[in-house]
Amino acid sequence: MVKVSAVKPEHRVVRAQAVVVNDQQELLALFNDGKINKDMIAVVRYQGPRANGMPELHKLTPPLAVLQDQGFKVALVTDGRMSGASGKVPAAIHLSPEALADGPIARVHDGDWITLDCERGVLELEVDAATLASRTAALPDLTHNAHGTGRELFGLFRANASTAEAGASPLFS
Secondary structure, rough: EOOOOOOHHHEEEEEEEEOOOOOOOHHHHHHHOOOOOOEEEEEEEOOHHHHHOEOOOOOOHHHHHHHHHHOOOEEEEEOEEEOOOOOOOOEEEEOOHHHHHHHHHHHOOOEEEEEEEOOOOEEEOOOHHHHHHHHHOOOOOOOHHHHOOOOOHHHHHHHHHOOOHOOOOOOOO
8 A cells, every 4th residue: 555645746657776684773774874875665564464453653754754855765665554655765565465474575685686667557676487486585583573662552454453454453354
């Protein structure tokens, strides 16, 4: 899902290499260390309903907007959630199947070329099918997803969430 109401037309198509992280704190650390001052598509995975219980990824847009204001082409791709996703940076959110359900986002590597074209509704990982199929998803330690900032409330959701296509509900599968 992409919402482009606040994205200027000149920022709606981004083709760049992936910078892959497994949570928003990791991306913030790269930003603070000046390691992502370049054209890039931030891939933030393991943030979907099964992996993280879907808390808000509220810290991502500000640093990406800074990079965009510096003239870099940037975008965000995630299996997580951003309320409304109305920001000046193009963001493809709620990717499904999510990384924890072995979705393609789990097999994206740093440096892979990605195109996000919000005008045509295209999100393309420029990796051939054989290479993608040969990659195995390395499951990160997700224990930190269970505690802090209200995450205890999402335990039932993480354990029982259905796929996004089925409504990502812990009540109905």
